[in-house]
Amino acid sequence: MRVIKWGIMGAGNIATKFATALRSMEHTELTAIASRNINKAEKFAERFHIKKSYGSYEELAKDEEIDVVYIATPHTEHKANGALCIVNNKGVLCEKPFTINKEESQYLIDLAAKHNVFLMEAMWTKFLPVTNTVKNWIREKKIGEVKHIRASFGYNTPYDINSRLYDPYTAGGALLDVGIYPITYACYLLDKLPDSISSSAIIGKSNVDEQNVIGLQFDNGVLANLSSAIAADTGDDAIIIGDKGKIHIPNFWNAQKAIVYNNEDVIVDTVELPFMSNGYEYEAEEVNVCLRQGKKQSSIHSLNDTLDIMKILDEIRKQWGLKYPQESE
Ligand SMILES: NC(=O)c1ccc[n+]([C@@H]2O[C@H](COP(=O)([O-])OP(=O)(O)OC[C@H]3O[C@@H](n4cnc5c(N)ncnc54)[C@H](OP(=O)(O)O)[C@@H]3O)[C@@H](O)[C@H]2O)c1
Incomplete structure (x- = not known):
């Protein structure tokens, strides 16, 4: 090979x-x-x-x-x-x-x-084996029709203007650093883009978003309740709620486990798929496969997928009136 x-x-x-x-x-x-x-x-x-x-x-x-x-x-x-x-x-x-x-x-x-x-x-989250299992469960209607997604990715890191996280000149803030994960995850699992977006943020003293909440509404009646933070430990779990049960994905962005509950809150299935290394090997393997096949992009995370998510991130920042210094004339 x-x-x-x-x-x-x-x-x-x-x-x-x-x-x-x-x-x-x-x-x-x-x-x-x-x-x-x-x-x-x-x-x-x-x-x-x-x-x-x-x-x-x-x-x-x-x-x-x-x-x-x-x-x-x-x-x-x-x-x-x-x-x-x-x-x-x-x-x-x-x-x-x-x-x-x-x-x-x-x-x-x-x-x-x-x-x-x-x-x-x-x-890399899209290439994790657990993400793949969760996507298949949703496709097979293991929890019935999906109604609601709740996902957050937030941690509390002390204010430091010299850190890329707080520095507007390195496009700091929660949305681009970690908010991109729950947004990508919701859209990927539903195979859809939202019809409407509502959001709010706390913009800190260095003019980056220190925390945010984002609501996405999809045309199939699903609501996604998402958030991210660099100044508040909001956790990093995702819950996909259907009319016949729910899926809990601890640490969804680097998941190695997912649990399915029925409507009586009884566990009906669990998957545990430990990483072969540290989780980054799956996206790297996708690149290897694409290069060997002469492909110019991945079908799992296509360039259109990237553009679609970037459009959502731009729209959210527009709602907050937040521009990075590079974007101001
Ligand atoms: N997939 C994930 O789980 C994950 C996790 C963390 C970060 N990230 C992403 O990876 C990227 C890097 O994050 P990181 O946490 O690795 O950052 P980092 O520790 O600050 O490293 C970034 C490196 O970029 C280089 N660099 C080039 N131009 C620079 C500049 N103007 N200012 C500072 N460094 C510069 C430096 O390497 P040299 O000095 O060697 O040139 C620096 O060590 C970000 O876009 C972040 O979103 C992804």
Whole structure:
């Protein structure tokens, strides 16, 4: 089987997790790491036994040996970093959120089409085996007709203007960091986009959303009650409520378990699917499969899916009157 050769751009927090996943996979080689700082790249390379380390992103993008680059930089860098890889004919797996708004996403998608290269947003939750089971349960009407979805992803991290989470110049705030998960999850499980969106947010002193609530209404009579936070521990469970029971997914965004209850609150089914590594291997395997098949996008998380979710995120921010500094003329 063809070995897929990966490079990682940006040697930060999520890059270490993704490197761990890649190192656990067969027919997969983590070939190069690029940081803006060569010492940092070398340390990362040593830790993960990577043969090439680069002190600039350009060198990675131009490396002829690399099939695909995983972009692990802050949201606001994704457009430029993605474009750098695409114009050098590299496939791209770009961290979520794909970009800070729909316009930037469309730019990358058009560029990838022009250069005929693979492109995907790293929305790893959609590739988890438990997510797949939950989606099948809903399709099979295990809980009857879905009526309501409740999902949150919120944690409490102290205010720090130097953190990308609170810094408006890195498009900080809850919506793009974690709010994207419950929104994507609800739309994916229902196979639908909402007809209407209502939302409110607490915008903090650094002008990013510290917490938010989002209501989505779908044309089949389903309501989704979603929320996210960086300044309040709202938990990270999802509950899908049907007319014949409900499904509880603890830690839905990195789920390894789901439980089905009937209307009497009795457990009628449970699935437990521990990760082979740390969960990031499933999205990486999707990329490997697509590249071996010559596909330019994933059918599980297509570029249209990314655009649809970006449109929702843009609409929500419009309701709050929230723009990032890069968006203001
Ligand atoms: N899928 C998930 O579960 C998950 C989890 C966490 C984060 N993420 C996403 O991954 C992305 C990175 O998040 P992270 O938590 O890994 O961030 P992080 O720890 O701050 O790392 C980001 C890295 O990007 C590079 N970088 C390039 N331009 C930068 C700039 N202007 N400012 C700061 N760093 C810059 C730096 O690497 P060098 O110094 O080596 O160049 C930095 O270490 C975000 O878009 C986030 O939404 C996804």
